[in-house]
Structures are given as C-alpha cells and as structure tokens.
Amino acid sequence: MTSEIEVMIQEIRRRGEEEAGKIIEEAKARAEKIIEEAKRKADVYIENMAKQEIITMRRRILGSAGLEGHRKVLMAKEKVISAVMEMASERLRRIVEGKDPEVDYRKVLHRLISEAVKAVGEPEVYVYANESDSRYIRRRLRAISKMVSEELEYKVKIRLAKQPIDCIGGVVVSNPDGTKTYYNTLDGKLNDAVRRFRSVLGRTLFKRVVEA
Amino acid sequence: MAEAIGRLIKEEARIAAMIEEAREKAKKIVEEAERKAREILDPKRIEEEVRRLVEEAEKRIRKEAEEIKARYQKVAERIESIPEEELRKIADRIVEEVVGS
Secondary structure, eight states: OHHHHHHHHHHHEEEEEEEEHHHHHHHHHHHHHHHHHHHHHHHHHHHHHHHHHHHHHHHHHHHHHHHHHHHHHHHHHHHHHHHHHHHHHHHHHHHHHTOOOOOOOOHHHHHHHHHHHHHHHHSSSEEEHHHHHHHHHHTTHHHHHHHHHHTTTOOOEEOOOOOOOSSSSSEEOTTSSSSSSEEEEEEHHHHHHHHHHHHHHHHHHHHOOOOO | HHHHHHHHHHHHHHHHHHHHHHHHHHHHHHHHHHHHHHHHHHHHHHHHHHHHHHHHHHHHHHHHHHHHHHHHHHHHHHHHHHOOOHHHHHHHHHHHHHHHH
C-alpha cells in the first residue's frame, strides 16, 4: 500500500511539473508573439514614414546636383563656342582690314551688296555699311551700281546711307521708304553660321569629348 | 494508511502551489512582453528611428550627389580643354561659310 501511494505521489508530481512547464512555455511563446507583432508593426510604420521622406529628399538632392552639373557643362560649352566665335570674329576683322591673304574682302563686299540688293528687289536702294566700308563704297558707288545692275539685269540706283553702322563688315540694304530691309552684315552671317555650327559641335566635337 | 493519505494530500497541495506560481510567472512574462511592445510602438521611438534612417539616407544621397557633380565637372573640364588648334579649325570653317569662299 505504501508503495502504491508512493507511485501516486510520483505521478502527481510529474503531472504537476509538466503542467507548470507547459504554462511557462505557452507564456513565453505568447510573449514572443506579442513582441514580434509589435516589431512588425513598428517596422511598417517606420518604413512608410521614412520611405516617403527619403524618396522626396533623394529627388530634391540628386535633381539639384544634376541641374548644377548640367549647368557647368553648358557653361563650358558656351565658353568654347564663345572662344570659337571670338577667333572667327578676329579672322573676319583681319579679312576686312585686308590682312588675310586667303580672302579678297572687296570681292566679298561686292557679293554681299549684290545679294542684299537682289533680296530687296527694288530699283533704288540705300546701302548701310561701317565707316571703312562706307568710304570704299562711296569711292566706287558708280562702279558698284553698274556691276549690280548687270548682275541683276535691271538698273539699280544704289545710294549710300549717310550714317555708318556698327559692324565688322558687310551691308544692310533698304528700299527708300524702309519697308524692305535685308541684313547682310558679316556679324549677322557669323551669328547664323555659329548657330548652325552649335548643333554640329554638339553632335561631333562635344559628343566625342564627353564620350572620351 | 492515514499517514500515506496525509502525504498524498500534502503533495497535491504543493503541486497546486507550484502551478499557481507558474501561472503568476507566466502572467509576468506576458506583462513584460506587452510592456516591451508598447516601448517598441512608442511614437517617439518610431519618430527617432525614422529620423535616424532619414539621416543615414541623406548621407548616402549627398555622397551620390557629389559623385554626380564630379562626373559633370569632369565633362566640363574635358570640354574646356579642347585644344585651341581644333577650335581654330572650326572658326576657320565658320569664316569660310560667312565669306562664302
């Protein structure tokens, strides 16, 4: 009988310990679940809040860096184009002053006058030129009128405007009432040529340098 | 016999106390976990964590921005260092177009 009681006591003890252990384990598992769930929720909040802020900040900072960098590249390109334009202007000045052996400026001037008179298309025109070209045109006015008339195959009376204009060379031609004007100055032609060359420079020289 | 039953009752009482103690302990474990969860979800802590993440990201983004600027700067320097001779050739082509020769 004593040993039966002993067995019962052992069994009660075993079951009791087992139950106590189970209670603790279940509590631990529940605690872990509570903490994991809180962490998950917190991560979602944090990610949602930080993500939006970071996206906005990234767009702002990188956008501004890109713009600044792009502006620097544009400025460098403009610097190069200005240098090219300055070189071209310098050479045109030498040509106009007759210091360039490769180009006869008088022929160029004659052609510019002829083109402009043809474009205005009237029998009487006024020619505007810079001081030096005006002096030359004044001296050769009759010959120029004759030459242009022959070229255009109708008689043109060319008059020289009293006031010289400020330009490297070339002419501006108007009809007497000023309703038709054709600009054929070297400055204007230089600007047009540089404008055309901009795209060529972009496609060739700058592209090559950027990709180097 | 009476002694044996007495031992049995005593043991049962001891086990019942042990289980009660385990329940108390379990309650404390869960309460502690709930306290920790409240701490984790505390708006101030979340705000602080967001700020820390944003600051870390800002450092990375600023570094990236510097790299972008440096890349553009390099391109600008390469453009500005195009040899004068090359530019002069272009200027001459432009002049030829202007004077029509």
